[in-house]
Amino acid sequence: MMHIMDRTGTSLAYVKLGVNALTCARVRAETASLSELSSRRLQGVVVPEVIDSGTWDDLDYLIMSPVHDGPPAEPSLTRRRRASESLVGAFPSYDSSVADAPWWTNALSSLETKRGDSDAERLMSAAARLQDKFGRVTLRHGACHGDWTPWNMAARDDDAIAVWDWERFAENRPAGWDALHFHVASYRGDAATGLRSARRHLAEIITGVSHPHEREAILATYLLHRGCTFLADRQEAAGAPNGPLGRWLLPALEELV
Structure with a gap:
């Protein structure tokens, strides 16, 4: 850029x-x-x-156009939640079971194209167990930034948040994925430890959901979707630090399902 x-x-x-x-x-x-x-x-x-x-x-x-000039300042939790609610509220939202959601069908289709890849095979096995455990869980779906991280936003003097890097934006993702992504990305340490921290603090990260089973379903679906994205983008071949899914994402997902 x-x-x-x-x-x-x-x-x-x-x-x-x-x-x-x-x-x-x-x-x-x-x-x-x-x-x-x-x-x-x-x-x-x-x-x-x-x-x-x-x-x-x-x-x-x-x-x-630029949306922020000067050193970035991380927005407060209150500002981030308000911004996220505004984003979701600006687009249609709906309730859907995990197995009936369009993104779920797309995830399974993308894994089919990767048959033979060891990580893809593990993701497919995890997806089958995820469907058995969480397939009928109904989740709220709506707009999602897709890369909601500290380095993609900054607090502004007008009490708003400047947000950039919208290439992963989508309108039909489970509510809570952005908040989870921010927590994992912000964790000071390796990604595997960050995921364990996310599971311990699910109730604080994912608000507006009362049942622990629903929060675990949101985490499991987030991990599956992120794994599919890493494979589609060939992150390991590109040398990404978290490219090898077996070191962090796959164990966390398999423990959940």
């Missing part, structure tokens, strides 16, 4: 340019997400505006 500034150091724009099929797809996804978000009334959430988008030398690009 390129940061464009004037001679005084004032931010003018940010530019994303895809360099391969995966990153070009992400640029297109973020462009679509920002265009959709611009038509919604968000309270307490400031989203980049699309200045321009298209292709250059067969590569996708996106030029966005």
